[in-house]
Amino acid sequence: MQSFSTFNSRHVLITGGLGFIGANLARHLLALGARVLLVDSLIPEYGGNLFNIAGIEDQVQVNISDVRDEHSMRYLVQGQDYLFNLAGQTSHLDSMQDPYTDLEINCRAQLYILEACRLYNPGIKVVFASTRQIYGKPDYLPVDEKHLLRPVDVNGINKMAGEWYHVLYNNVYGIRASALRLTNTYGPRMRVKDARQTFLGIWIRLLVEGKPFEVWDGQQLRDFTYVDDAVEALLLAATNEEANGQVFNLGGEPVVSLKELAGRLVAANGGGDYVVRPFPPERKAIDIGDFYADYSRIRAVLGWEPRVSLEDGLARTLAFYREHLSKYL
DSSP states (O other): OOOOGGGTTOEEEEETTTSHHHHHHHHHHHHTTOEEEEEEOOOGGGOOOGGGGTTTGGGSEEEEOOTTOHHHHHHHTTTOSEEEEOOOOOOHHHHHHOHHHHHIIIIIHHHHHHHHHHHHOTTOEEEEEEEGGGGOSOSSSSBOTTSOOOOSSHHHHHHHHHHHHHHHHHHHHOOOEEEEEEOSEESTTOOOSSSSSOHHHHHHHHHHTTOOEEEESSOOEEOOEEHHHHHHHHHHHHHOGGGTTOEEEOOOSSOEEHHHHHHHHHHHHTOOOEEEEOOOHHHHTTOOOSOOBOOHHHHHHHOOOOOSOHHHHHHHHHHHHHHHGGGGO
16 A cells, blocks of 8 residues: 555544444554544434444544434535545435435535535545446446446435535535445444345355355346455545546456355355355346446556455455454344
8 A cells, every 4th residue: 555644744634433444544644654533323213323433433533423414514524524424325225115214314414515615624635435336227237437327226326426526526516525435345343233224244154153144136247346455445536636536446456256256255265155046036136237447547646456356355254253243243
């Protein structure tokens, strides 16, 4: 990872800071000398977990607050040099069953945050965690940033709006902001008690528990980004002025079918079982088929590319949960 000395003694706010990516980012920022403020609602369904900051509790500030509280956000953005805006509702199924909550968190709250920046800290640098979900079912592969945006669920539509609010505020108000379209991020501290964050979490949990996991269909192709690589992309976007107003895909190597991924996961675990089943009907309705991203743009502009191999990433993730699974159930 690059030196990123610019973060030394700088004030950094992370929304969703007790979540999977936020907590991993916080650890990297502390190592770079940053002064880190984590904001998280700790609503059980959304992935925040106090154990994610085990060992660094005394080195970070934590504010238990909801990004939907505009008064809190007005206060919290003041005096911050960087904002990593990672808070969000990530479950596609939840967004279809409760679209209004998804709208509040992934749309309205994003406007609260950006308005707070415009009014109280216009010099802040913002990086927004977007998602490949906004592309929907691909017309071609790999998917680049010029691909049509055609979300297949409420979550994708709201995340798309949240992303474009950031681009708009960059373009109109000069709030320096960029967005990273994350794809299947995985690693230590990911949510594993259910599939709200990613199906890979539930696979890992069952494997560590010695139980078989289900692979639906298994032929779909996917790419995966290890969390340390995602963190590096966030840091690069924050420190590079060329990122302002831009959106970038992340991705990973190699592209694998879900059945092949299951085999690699079992191999990394040194054993285990899985069963291939047809797609459940409610999932099939919002399935996008094959998806993998073209990340050549972020490589050209910011110099990012994935460094952690799939085998190494899976092994590190399994090792973490073999030691700490009880803290994530």
